[in-house]
Amino acid sequence: MKRYYLAATTGALLLAFWFSPALQEIAAGVAIFLFGMLMLEDGFRLLGGGRLERLLGAATRSTPRALLFGVVSTTLLQSSSLVSVVTISFLSAGLISLVGGIGIVFGANLGTTTGAWIVAGLGLKVNIAAYAMPMIAVSALLVFQKAPVPRGIGYALAGVGFLFLGIHYMKLGFEDVQGQIDLARYALPGLLGLVVYTALGAAATVVMQSSHATMVLILTALAAGQITYENAIALAIGANVGTTVTAMIGALGAGYQGRRLALAHLIFNLATAALALILVAQLREAVDLVAARTGIAEEDFALKLAVFHTIFNAAGIVLMLPLMRPLVRLLEWRIPEPVPDVSRPRYLNAAVDDFPETLESALRKEVLHLYDNATKLILHGLNLHREDVFGARDIGAAVRASRAPIDLDIGDGYERRVKTLYAAIVDFATRAGGRKLAPDIAARIDALRDLSGGLVRAVKSVKHIRKNVLRYTTRPQGAITDLYDELRTQVARVVVAIRDLGLEEPDARSVLWLDQEAAQIEADARSRNARVGALLQDGALDPAAATSFLNDASYADAAMRELVTAALAYYAEEDRAVAEVEELLALDEEEIGEAAGTPAAPTGERTATGLSQTKGRLPRNTGSGSL
Template structure:
């Protein structure tokens, strides 16, 4: 179906231009207006620098605040579509609740009515084209500046200029069009007219994907006398239904929460439209009464349409808020949360990478999901039960008692629970790199990718350990079992400490513990060879077992280093004053490693970090 959309649209435009040259001016006005909206949205994305997103996270702690945010943000951005996309993005990233997201959508429907007031009260009564030209000229100068803030202001200013220019051309086009053909001859009275024009308004908004553009088109046609007041009311109702198309399209790449929000948007707008059509007569009387009360002329139908647009949207919110809990329950029943599949990404989808902050936060959550899978696989690969390790007060004793082999295909688990997630993370960060992110966010995104890499390397190292862990630890075999139990204990202890680090408050996390752990790992790695030599001399260790252990200790200490480095990069905040103090106090690499010994000597003959690079 979509492949026929473009040729059909072009054919319709060409026929319209051939039928009436004045239609060109109307079409150009719509195109300029939509282009202005795109520039305005790009400007706020660039200028906001994450401000809008941070405010959104704070503004959804209660339903009234969420509704208020929807009103204010849509009034400022003049785009309920942008607010809907932002909301779906944050909801998909798990940063706001479904109730908060629905509240924002309710508020956005009220906020979008301010556009009709601006056009009816200003755009149709003032020569706004005279303001548009200097705004566009100044905006181009700003757009070519290096400062992100100035470029954001330039895009926003240019967007407003093109909005004004688009309104001007639509108005001029309809003024010229009425001399050529009178569209009011095709007006339909009664309920049939309401239904037909509501459908026309819906279709027009779906095509333009902007109820704001549709309302401007309706207002300019109404001001030029090309459509009747009753039909304009029906068109405005239909535009409200059609605006849900943006949320529906945005939810296609979202998770189940994003799809729930899109369905809520559709239910709300269709219900509001149905109520408005059913109560069209009393609503029209209310418009007349309010218009008279505020001094709007009886024949100023453009302003009265703005009043109507506001009334029926406020009415819709008033009717839906009391049943919000039931709506949420219906959405949760209708779109069921899928059973968690640890082998698939939980947070990475196309909806979250619309905005830099949601992209970064979703990636952080997915890296944590990867670590959760990896920690389980690492401990199970060492024949340790994760629940027992995290519950015990004596890790070494628990390790010594863990002799029963766990039925585990570590290669299959790695393929399905580690490699698939890591591949998704790499693909996601690559896609993010194409979006020209702000440098600070781009740096953190690539740092998270490196954290994922460290986690995967740790798992690969334990895969190498698995064979001899089964060989030497499922039954007591003297010194060799004690040596392997020591490796298992150290890896398990680091896993426990990393969990404590994750559960601590951000301000309580310290890099000093990580440095102490790294020192302990390097000291153990250096002393491993001496310990093995002593055991061989005493006859407590065979040369074959000693060779296996020295190789495996290299893998084990590599896994420990990777886990510690991953914890440092993920949990320790580098942009705080405390982090800077810790950086100055922490030990540098020269203090951590013995500068007189190469890595192979320190770690035994096994591979050092970065050398476990098989891709299978």
């Protein structure tokens, strides 16, 4: 379908050139203008270094701030489509709320009207081509620099230069066409003209994927007398409707939240267009009143169109803001949250691929999803329920009370809940590695991929001991049952302690205790070996059972080490200064070995060490929700 669409569009364009060579100048102007927008966007991305994304995350704490961010960012970038796509990306990654995203989209619609003011107030009254040429010439020196800042400045400067040049050629093209064809002859007054030209404005925006480019085309045609003011108003209304297509396309690869935002964008623009069409006469009177108060000439239809464009977009915001909550409820009803499929990625989708901030955040959330699946499978493999373990004041007692066998095919669970998700994480991280990311972001993505592998290995370790857990813990069988209960308690303690670490506020969280946890694992292993030896000497344990237990214990130790290592990597302090202090305080391998040689208290009498032991204020809940 895309091939036919491209061929038909190209054919129609060439046919138009054949009948009117002057149209080539207009088409070239549009193409140069669109190219300038792309360069301007690339320049801001290079200069931003993720700042746009970070600002977006902070801008959604209230609806007024979200609106303001939408206005300011679109004014700077001159592209409401880019702002909408970035917003969909952040919403899909779970970094902003749906209400905040809607506020940004509303503000972006108002911000895009500044482009009409720039063109009508400057581009059509000044020979901007004289400024465009030096800008493009200087930008050529900067875009070939390796440093991101001068390259970003070069792209942004070239973008502005090409925007000016595109406007200049569109203006010249319409002036040349005026001598050959009088497009004003096709003007349609009244209701028919409103409907037809609104549809034409929407279609032009869909083709060019830019309402800003459509508005420039309308303004230059209006200034050249090729369209009437009345029809230009209808075209501007249609351009607002057409710009929603870009957001809809951007939401195709997004999650359900991204699709909700795209639908909100469509509803807002359709409601705004309907309001403008119904009240077009009153809005024109308001434009005349503003023009009279601000000194805009009665025949300066380009500036009056810019006023109209601003007024009807502002009116749309005034109309929709009180309806924000009902709109959210409608979106949630129309696009419900899908029933979670634990075997499929929740956050890794095409909408988060283009922006480093969302890419890393989505991967972190997906690793948390993998951890949630892995720990549930690990505890079930040990015949333990998470709600029992997480809600227990005495983990050892909760473990000893867990005798009923859990119906679980751990091999199937591993394939569905862990392996497929891990494959998606590796694929996503590999794709991210092919992008030009900042070294620190690339390193963190690699670390997230690697710790995911550790979670997979932890599940595999528990797979090996599942058979004997069923054999020895579903009913009391003396010393061997006590040994397996202690082993289950040690694993549960590590899982609970990591959960408690995740429940801490980020600024209060410290990973120093993980070194103590690693030392405790080694101390437990030594104490366990000594106890097994004593039980063998006393005849309380037969050699076959002892051998099976020691093998299983080595697998359990491996699983616990992988979990602790994963938690260390996940919660590693990003602030270098704090990290250096923690490095000085952390135990090294030799100290861990020394600590492991100290006697350990009986496992069943301990609760989780580290945070669980020293920070009694931590809440208890029945879900993991943390790594």
